[in-house]
Amino acid sequence: xxxxxxxxxxxxxxxxxxxxxxxxxxxxxxxxxxxxxxxxxxxxxxxxxxxxxxxxxxxxxxxxxxxxxxxxxxxxxxxxxxxxxxxxxxxxxxxxxxxxxxxxxxxxxxxxxxxxxxxxxxxxxxxxxxxxxxxxxxxxxxxxxxxxxxxxx
Numbered sequence: 001x002x003x004x005x006x007x008x009x010x011x012x013x014x015x016x017x018x019x020x021x022x023x024x025x026x027x028x029x030x031x032x033x034x035x036x037x038x039x040x041x042x043x044x045x046x047x048x049x050x051x052x053x054x055x056x057x058x059x060x061x062x063x064x065x066x067x068x069x070x071x072x073x074x075x076x077x078x079x080x081x082x083x084x085x086x087x088x089x090x091x092x093x094x095x096x097x098x099x100x101x102x103x104x105x106x107x108x109x110x111x112x113x114x115x116x117x118x119x120x121x122x123x124x125x126x127x128x129x130x131x132x133x134x135x136x137x138x139x140x141x142x143x144x145x146x147x148x149x150x151x152x153x
Contacts, residue, residue, distance in 0.1 A: 026095025
């Protein structure tokens with residue numbers, strides 16, 4: 001009996017060392033998230049072996065002229081005509097062994113800037129930390145899991 005337990009324990013240690021199960025754990029982030037002020041909904045999806053996200057809904061989708069909002073603050077003039085809805089704003093995230101999504105980027109269409117970013121999940125809340133250089137020089141916003149998409153209400 002001791003040999004069987006030792007064998008099972010050895011297999012479990014080897015599987016943990018190989019990282020089996022970590023890939024599926026990262027997928028809990030998949031789905032739709034409301035940004036901190038409820039201004040937008042972002043769909044997080046897999047892009048290869050990374051995690052990305054695009055805006056799928058805006059509380060105020062039209063500008064003052066009644067036209068779809070575009071990426072007017074982008075530093076690249078050729079990108080300023082892109083619609084905000086459908087715009088990829090998070091990309092490059094890897095799920096790490098500590099249960100966090102790291103080494104990603106986040107784009108803020110409100111100011112046209114891109115920041116380094118990491119994310120951590122707490123229940124139905126996603127802590128999204130954008131920063132410049134080191135994480136201490138940043139800001140965290142909290143996104144909430146979208147139970148029912150505002151566009152479906």
